Amino acid sequence: MSDKGKKRVVIEDVKPQIEGGRFPIKRTVGEKVMVTADIFADGHDTVFARILFKGPNDKNWRESRLTFIENDLWSGEFRVKELGTYRYTVEGWVDHFRTWQKDVRKKFDAGQDVKVDLQIGLDSIDRAIKKSGADDKRKLKELAIDIKSTDPELAVLTAVGKDLAELMERYTDLSSASRYQKELVVIVDQKKAVFSAWYERFPRSCASEPGKHGTFKDCEALLPEIARMGFDVLYLPPVHPIGRTKRKGKNNSPLCEDGDVGSPWAIGAEEGGHKDVHPDLGTIEDFIHLVKRAGDYGIDIALDIAFQCSPDHPYVREHPEWFRWRPDGTVQFAENPPKKYEDIIPIHFEIDQWQELWEELKSVFLFWIEKGVRIFRVDNPHTKSFGFWEWVIHEIKKDYPETIFLSEAFTRPKVMYRLAKLGFTQSYTYFTWRNTKWEFTEYMRELVKTDVREYLRPNFWTNTPDILPEHLQYGGRPAYMMRLVLAATLSSSYGIYGPVFELSIQDALEGKEEYLNSEKYEIQYWDWDREGNLKDFVARINKIRKDNPALQDTWNVQFHEADNDYLMCYCKTNEDLSNIIIVAVNLDPYHTQGGWVTIPIKELGVDPHQPYLVHDLLSDDKFIWHGEKNYIQLDPTVVPAHIFRVRKKLKREHDFDYFL
Amino acid sequence: MSDKGKKRVVIEDVKPQIEGGRFPIKRTVGEKVMVTADIFADGHDTVFARILFKGPNDKNWRESRLTFIENDLWSGEFRVKELGTYRYTVEGWVDHFRTWQKDVRKKFDAGQDVKVDLQIGLDSIDRAIKKSGADDKRKLKELAIDIKSTDPELAVLTAVGKDLAELMERYTDLSSASRYQKELVVIVDQKKAVFSAWYERFPRSCASEPGKHGTFKDCEALLPEIARMGFDVLYLPPVHPIGRTKRKGKNNSPLCEDGDVGSPWAIGAEEGGHKDVHPDLGTIEDFIHLVKRAGDYGIDIALDIAFQCSPDHPYVREHPEWFRWRPDGTVQFAENPPKKYEDIIPIHFEIDQWQELWEELKSVFLFWIEKGVRIFRVDNPHTKSFGFWEWVIHEIKKDYPETIFLSEAFTRPKVMYRLAKLGFTQSYTYFTWRNTKWEFTEYMRELVKTDVREYLRPNFWTNTPDILPEHLQYGGRPAYMMRLVLAATLSSSYGIYGPVFELSIQDALEGKEEYLNSEKYEIQYWDWDREGNLKDFVARINKIRKDNPALQDTWNVQFHEADNDYLMCYCKTNEDLSNIIIVAVNLDPYHTQGGWVTIPIKELGVDPHQPYLVHDLLSDDKFIWHGEKNYIQLDPTVVPAHIFRVRKKLKREHDFDYFL
Secondary structure (H helix, E strand, O other): OOOHHHOOEEEEEEEOOEOOOOEOEEEEOOOEEEEEEEEEEOOOOOEEEEEEEEOOOOOOOEEEEOEEEEOOEEEEEEEOOOOEEEEEEEEEEEOHHHHHHHHHHHHHHOOOOOHHHHHHHHHHHHHHHHHOOHHHHHHHHHHHHHHOOOOHHHHHHHHOOHHHHHHHHOOOOOOOOEEOOOOEEEEEEOHHHOOEEEEEOOHHHOOOOOOOOOOHHHHHHHHHHHHHOOOOEEEEOOOOOEOOOOOOOHHHOOOOOOOOOOOOOOEOEOOEOOOOOOHHHOOHHHHHHHHHHHHHOOOEEEEEEOOEEOOOOHHHHHOHHHOOEOOOOOEOOEEEOOEEEOOOEEOOOOOOOHHHHHHHHHHHHHHHHHOOOOEEEEEOHHHOOHHHHHHHHHHHHHHOOOOEEEEEOOOOHHHHHHHHHOOOOEEEOOHHHOOOHHHHHHHHHHHHOOOHHHHOOEEEEOOEOOEOOHHHHHHHHHHHHHHHHHHHHHOOEEEEEOOOOOOOOOOEOOOOOOEOOOOOOOOOOOOOOOOOOOHHHHHHHHHHHHHOHHHHOOOOOEEEEEOOOOEEEEEEEOOOOOOEEEEEEEOOOOOOEEEEEEOOOOOOOOOOOOOEEEEEOOOOOEEEEOOOEEEEEEOOOOOOEEEEEEEOEOOOOOOHHHEO | OOOHHHOOEEEEEEEOOEOOOOEOEEEEOOOEEEEEEEEEEOOOOOEEEEEEEEOOOOOOOEEEEOEEEEOOEEEEEEEOOOOEEEEEEEEEEEOHHHHHHHHHHHHHHOOOOOHHHHHHHHHHHHHHHHHOOHHHHHHHHHHHHHHOOOOHHHHHHHHOOHHHHHHHHOOOOHHHOEEOOOOEEEEEEOHHHOOEEEEEOOHHHOOOOOOOOOOHHHHHHHHHHHHHOOOOEEEEOOOOOEOOOOOOOHHHOOOOOOOOOOOOOOEOEOOEOOOOOOHHHOOHHHHHHHHHHHHHOOOEEEEEEOOEEOOOOHHHHHOHHHOOEOOOOOEOOEEEOOEEEOOOEEOOOOOOOHHHHHHHHHHHHHHHHHOOOOEEEEEOHHHOOHHHHHHHHHHHHHHOOOOEEEEEOOOOHHHHHHHHHOOOOEEEOOHHHOOOHHHHHHHHHHHHOOOHHHHOOEEEEOOEOOEOOHHHHHHHHHHHHHHHHHHHHHOOEEEEEOOOOOOOOOOEOOOOOOEOOOOOOOOOOOOOOOOOOOHHHHHHHHHHHHHOHHHHOOOOOEEEEEOOOOEEEEEEEOOOOOOEEEEEEEOOOOOOEEEEEEOOOOOOOOOOOOOEEEEEOOOOOEEEEOOOEEEEEEOOOOOOEEEEEEEOEOOOOOOHHHEO
């Protein structure tokens, strides 16, 4: 405290910073954190500043230098290398030695006498010599001899030199250094948090013949094909026992007929609850086996966590205090008046016994983590207490920092953002309902050019069991292809719900964005290999994503001008511009669209005076382009998109092989 | 803590908020604080929220309701009524009773049975009845009888009614209410902090005849005329003894001739330092008398606080540890190499004895406060420690909350902003160097449309002893008039340095923006009543400011389109639009300029189908205008501006008297 009044440097507006440091930012292992801050001192003295950062296993701060940019803004970066929690802050101080160097230089240049000034510097060097080791001591003494030289030119040039500055820096007195008033936090996740391809499928519809209830073993049989399609997350809707009371019939009918299997989200029956598997799917051992087999293919099994109960769930009997009860003695089912969801009972979070409840829900995650699961897709998190999510995600990640939580919240924007801030690793988005070029560019701007980029990782879904969007109902196969390209290239994490996706299923409930004969209420058998299926196309897209680092990032997207509103064009590049991908999409599933696109090739490092090659990774076609403006035409009945890899010209030979 | 888990409401992004609450916002007595926040809960329940605020003498929080706007944004306001420190925060909760009302209404409208639901509400009412006083008890019981009625229409309409909601609100259980994590601070100043007209004058140049050293008594003699001109702050450059060692001669000459009086900013001599007055100006008693006499005219004396010393200042002898010493035994004078200011010695803030130093500097303010001074113009605060300013302003305002500190920092924008954030009441700005329409509109946008509005109160100076801007050197009297109108109508606080201003002095040092024969280094005698002086014009401007509340605010400015780049047009209005001022200025001091201006009269509450009257308060001319577009022409050799008061038509008679 006694040095407080000596601290002259001011540090303001340290970024990234979410809500004044209330929430962490997010990164994956190996990524950079760019830090900026406004840093200045009173008067004209030279200021120096650095980032201090600390990984989960560091006892002491590490340092990374900040560089002055302009208008008192400084910038620097550090890389996060381990899973877990990093902290960072900023430190700045008046650099007396460099200030002295600057002043000596100016006085000397103005022809002023600097004898006394040089003595001031020599005194500082003497103090450093006392603190230094043998090597530095020798170097400093040598430099001091030159500064004492009778040749004023030699004396001053040595005094103001960079060598001396760098040596003296090691002996800076930091007792008057200012530290930013907050330590900010980075949560570091595994790479899949940012780059993942999700495939959703109902296990009970995976049987090898019609009319049978699919099992975990049946799922295992599909793994090779799912892996061939290139997915690395297989997401299963809830696998638990399903309630019988008020069970829904086919197409969400309130009348349940004999043999109806009910909704997997009506969790809990005599056979158990959130820690049990539906007997018709197999045993817990079968499930563990599936997780392991999937792992062999590089596929994570993602479990659905839906914290709600059927009226038959053991919780309702064992913990009546976790639910709302009505004066007539019945338990309150889910409703959003006038809509009723009588097969589902919501958990009541505003209760005195909230700690017991939170611990039990946490134990559900831990139960499945023990079985090998590391990815959870959380159902409707926005209808459960925000405080609970912040707590439980933090608790789980303390011991299992590799865990990924995907927030399935299709709700108001600020609610979605809040869930991301308080810890969800990935988030569902409004992508599913964005259609026009303006909508896409505006939405991507919001996600990647604002603070949102620091805490929300989008996962773009083409369709879900709840949503068969209008454009897929009417646009058919070309629309399915177009949405796949958009989801998979705009966002580095995306998902499809299959096999209705690969089969381009268009049948919806009249006037609704919902599937007819939805798997949510019945078992379906699919001819996955049916003619016209999109499996090979999906596989190609996922391979392109894996081969091209530019597509493994979401925040690097840049939109380019196209003179046709149905034609959307954007590019992605990796850090060193060695991988440049240009995507062009025809947003009209019915007609061929063409137009001129303008690519700022200079920014991409392409010589504007040389031709360059664009290689369509979808069709394998190659085109020689020249300059910024080039013409594109896309027939949706063939392929509604190009995914070009740009190859710059290496030599002046007229030979494609010379394009890099 | 045991209720923590029950708090379901989220409160984010409370505004205004400076650097995550690190700094207070500013208001004056009687002003409003508009508060916004994002507030929401999980699920579909109805949320309610309020501002909590507390004045300097309040033990308990006061409340002000927040209203839902859109997209989870809520808005409300409170008024600050006392000098000193206010605190505010936001509270929100799930309103279970209103949620119940909403659901009952929807179910009833959908034809569902609500018998059990009504019983749930009656149970809540019963609990409220137990807590309520006689009056509410009776009302609640009456309403409960209707809800039990066999007429379902009557029962439901009563249940969902507003009367019941408002009664029940008083018995809301707030144990699960969420409180925003921070308490934010408002510093409440006196009205002059926002609305003030400053007049700067060297007291030593105030003598009644040439060749004499002016005195405090001479200043007193000028008070009636300064009051007639309409100023309410008279700012005096330092009044302390002036050093003799290295004293500067006329025009900043390093050679001091016999009889040269030196710069008042070279503070301290045998006769004393910052707590003494220059003997030639009079005694401390004379100064106190001046302060009192000025008070009779509604004028505050503002003292210049320049924390620096002449080599002869007693501090240099008594506290050598507060200064830097060189190896040759000399004290380090001020320099910004290669420039030297040998008559001035800066105080060194980075010292172990900083606490002693800070206390002494604080005692300087207290000394003058005891003499009746409440306004300080702080010289070059950006060359002294920021931490010191934050501390000293806070310390002084604890006991003297009416004190005003004006920051004289013409430096980098972020440094100026920092000084304002850490406590300065008003700030010098870049106004002095803004010239074009684009520059003015852009600069005003920065000051009034960004966060800066919450903590920086501009004080627009036309000129200072340090700055005779180029436009005044070349534009002469029309330029002086134009700059006065701009300063006095764009900013509610402004200042001029006289009498060089009223006399339109144009003589500058060759190639510099500095006055020739500056009063900084010599005594001048002025013929204040010289023909062409601007005193009456200044008086008129200040009277217009006093008569029109619209001009007593800075943050209400709106710029309007004018189809001539030399013509700038803007308006200001008070809260209820009863006072509307439109200002039009010709920015070209040499030529008459004319053009069409577009005023959004609907927004000003003017009937677009009726003529309206604009009354030029400068010339007293009146014009009948119609619609949004009107023509203006300004001859700078007459008056380079209009200051219109808009009078709307009251009746349909064709008589000016009917304009309000």
